[in-house]
Amino acid sequence: MASIAAAGASLSNSCFSGPPGSAVEPRLQKATNVRLQSSLWGQNIVKCRRSSVSTAKCRRTTVAVIEKNSPDSSTSANGSVLSSEGTDEELASRIASGEFTVAAAKKKDKFANIRQALANGGPPGRFLSFALANYERRLKQESLKKLPEAKGDVRKIVGQPFFVPLFTLFRTYGGIFRLSFGPKSFVIVSDPTITKRILKDNAKSYSKGILAEILEFVMGTGLIPADGEIWRVRRRAIVPSLHKKFVTAMLSLFGDSTIRLCDKLDTAASNGDDVEMEGLFSRLTLDVIGKAVFNYDFDSLSNETGIVEAVYVTLREAEDRSVGIFPYWKIPILAAIDPRQRRVAKALKVVNDTLDSLIDKCKQIVEEEDDEFHEEYISERDPSILHFLLASGDEVTSKQLRDDLMTMLIAGHETSAAVLTWTFYLLSMNPSVTAKLQREVDAVLGDRAPTIDDMKKLQYTTNIINESMRLYPQPPVLIRRTMEDDMLGPYLVKEGEDLFISVWNLHRSPLLWENADAFQPERWDTYSAAEASQAFRYIPFGGGPRKCVGDVFATYEVVTALAMLARRFNFELAAGAPPVSMTTGATIHTTNGLHMTVTHRTRAPVIPVTDVPSLTTVDENGVIKSYSASDGSISVLGPSSSGCPASAVPQNFSASSTLEQS
Numbered sequence: 001m002a003s004i005a006a007a008g009a010s011l012s013n014s015c016f017s018g019p020p021g022s023a024v025e026p027r028l029q030k031a032t033n034v035r036l037q038s039s040l041w042g043q044n045i046v047k048c049r050r051s052s053v054s055t056a057k058c059r060r061t062t063v064a065v066i067e068k069n070s071p072d073s074s075t076s077a078n079g080s081v082l083s084s085e086g087t088d089e090e091l092a093s094r095i096a097s098g099e100f101t102v103a104a105a106k107k108k109d110k111f112a113n114i115r116q117a118l119a120n121g122g123p124p125g126r127f128l129s130f131a132l133a134n135y136e137r138r139l140k141q142e143s144l145k146k147l148p149e150a151k152g153d154v155r156k157i158v159g160q161p162f163f164v165p166l167f168t169l170f171r172t173y174g175g176i177f178r179l180s181f182g183p184k185s186f187v188i189v190s191d192p193t194i195t196k197r198i199l200k201d202n203a204k205s206y207s208k209g210i211l212a213e214i215l216e217f218v219m220g221t222g223l224i225p226a227d228g229e230i231w232r233v234r235r236r237a238i239v240p241s242l243h244k245k246f247v248t249a250m251l252s253l254f255g256d257s258t259i260r261l262c263d264k265l266d267t268a269a270s271n272g273d274d275v276e277m278e279g280l281f282s283r284l285t286l287d288v289i290g291k292a293v294f295n296y297d298f299d300s301l302s303n304e305t306g307i308v309e310a311v312y313v314t315l316r317e318a319e320d321r322s323v324g325i326f327p328y329w330k331i332p333i334l335a336a337i338d339p340r341q342r343r344v345a346k347a348l349k350v351v352n353d354t355l356d357s358l359i360d361k362c363k364q365i366v367e368e369e370d371d372e373f374h375e376e377y378i379s380e381r382d383p384s385i386l387h388f389l390l391a392s393g394d395e396v397t398s399k400q401l402r403d404d405l406m407t408m409l410i411a412g413h414e415t416s417a418a419v420l421t422w423t424f425y426l427l428s429m430n431p432s433v434t435a436k437l438q439r440e441v442d443a444v445l446g447d448r449a450p451t452i453d454d455m456k457k458l459q460y461t462t463n464i465i466n467e468s469m470r471l472y473p474q475p476p477v478l479i480r481r482t483m484e485d486d487m488l489g490p491y492l493v494k495e496g497e498d499l500f501i502s503v504w505n506l507h508r509s510p511l512l513w514e515n516a517d518a519f520q521p522e523r524w525d526t527y528s529a530a531e532a533s534q535a536f537r538y539i540p541f542g543g544g545p546r547k548c549v550g551d552v553f554a555t556y557e558v559v560t561a562l563a564m565l566a567r568r569f570n571f572e573l574a575a576g577a578p579p580v581s582m583t584t585g586a587t588i589h590t591t592n593g594l595h596m597t598v599t600h601r602t603r604a605p606v607i608p609v610t611d612v613p614s615l616t617t618v619d620e621n622g623v624i625k626s627y628s629a630s631d632g633s634i635s636v637l638g639p640s641s642s643g644c645p646a647s648a649v650p651q652n653f654s655a656s657s658t659l660e661q662s
């Protein structure tokens, strides 16, 4: 109890601040000092509320603005998709009208007039005024312990990605507040210090709560939903399987799978067909995770039926249940009569049967082989996680093993696909970032697939992925339930409360990030992702004991795909395609897909007809001369380094377009 109180006391001074150099991006510290000092809990809430109205208005940017935006402009660059236009404005005005109430704020100056009157009434009056002020102070301390509370109409949150209005409410109510819909309420956390307490320092007091209930039908007691002893035992068994040698071996899988995608894009580019990249990324990462986890080739880039279809039906259902308001699946009669539920049950059976047979087959192989098991064991014939687990002598039931495989299939599939999708979207809005990426990839890789040594060299490519996961975290919220009372900041949060940690809010908080909404991969040149993760202001893979087990695997996977695709193709948003907007699932999806035009980078550069080319020549003495066709002037640029005489190069061929041709 004492330690909880002490933690609460230290947290109450911090809110967004924290010690210098911890939670706040170093160069931000000075700029945000004033704001950071004013804690967002308690009495400052009123201030925040006022400012948030204008903030919300200023922030009216949507993904639908893509078409209006010029590439690389600061509003578009960021792919700033805080909300859909009308909704944000409406929410802001509802906040302004006081529909969302804060008990603490309301009580604030209840006695001010009486106190003033008493103070004018001579010494006895002044004494009474002093006593009243003390009473008021006590009241305020009491009210500080009560979480700021936002009450809302659930219909306002339905129909748009739910994490979007949470951002506006965060700017109003601060790093922790309660959001109530009728009898149901959630605690919303957007503060790094409180996040650290929940995910790391006091992780044992939190379970996966509703997430476990929702995912039970597909993941059973797999690692993501599991809690307590089951989680401890399974985590201890699974983490060693993703050892360094395994991840290194996976690089060739990432490369081979990306080549298959390249082949598909080659055809589209040659035919001039647009492609829907979100669907293709989903298939790429399904193929990768199937091979990596249980050595199964879905070959989903060319195969759409059977097991692949069953996997997608199951995944969609898991996503729909994650965001559904009404738990329709709990009604037994529906499972029997609802065609959709019957389809899901049938698909789940196909997937489960496939996994069971893969487990049986692998068991047989492991029994027959006499490889010696060691820490970095990897079977050349089958380097999968399943093979490692069985060879390790992991004493586990087939059902638990299936739950774990299914969990990894889902955890490692849509997440990586979503990261690639939003990365390509952001790049399409930022041609200068794309050009820099292509320069790095050309220099480091050329036309080969990356090796483990290349991973360190692909620094800018990795920065792009880090920045993409900051702006579009997958998933955008983490779900927890308190298993016992806990102090979060100055607030007592009771056992059984459902909490949403908004990764979206943490990653886009203007109090924590300079140009929070801007897509700036360069920010990671000087500030490492590891450092930011330690401060719990950047948690794309979660944090604490339940941090993602596949973080390195996934980073290498998406870096490989990005590097190889950017080397070979140019991508642009397809003309006339629907605007890109967000939809919530377990990860952030696009509403209508990411339609892109793909062209080979090796195509001849297009010379604009309006631009009259100049000509550069090297004469017989090796002197370079430039002739301007527009004004006829000639300038001598210096001796040729090659000494190659009498060549002519149109000036429009810049260094980069020369590279394109090579």
Ligand code: HEM
Pocket: 223, 224, 235, 407, 408, 411, 412, 413, 415, 416, 419, 474, 475, 478, 479, 539, 540, 541, 542, 543, 545, 546, 547, 548, 549, 550, 551, 553, 554, 555, 558
């Ligand atoms: C870019 C891709 C990925 C992202 C963004 C991501 C993100 C996350 C996050 C945020 C968590 C923490 C969830 C929480 O605390 O509630 C998590 C957990 C997990 N992830 Fe990933 N993940 C990715 C790829 C993968 C891959 C490839 C695998 C498997 C090879 C994987 C397996 C898992 C598992 C098993 C857990 C649960 C760990 C536990 O509870 O002990 N993830 N992931």
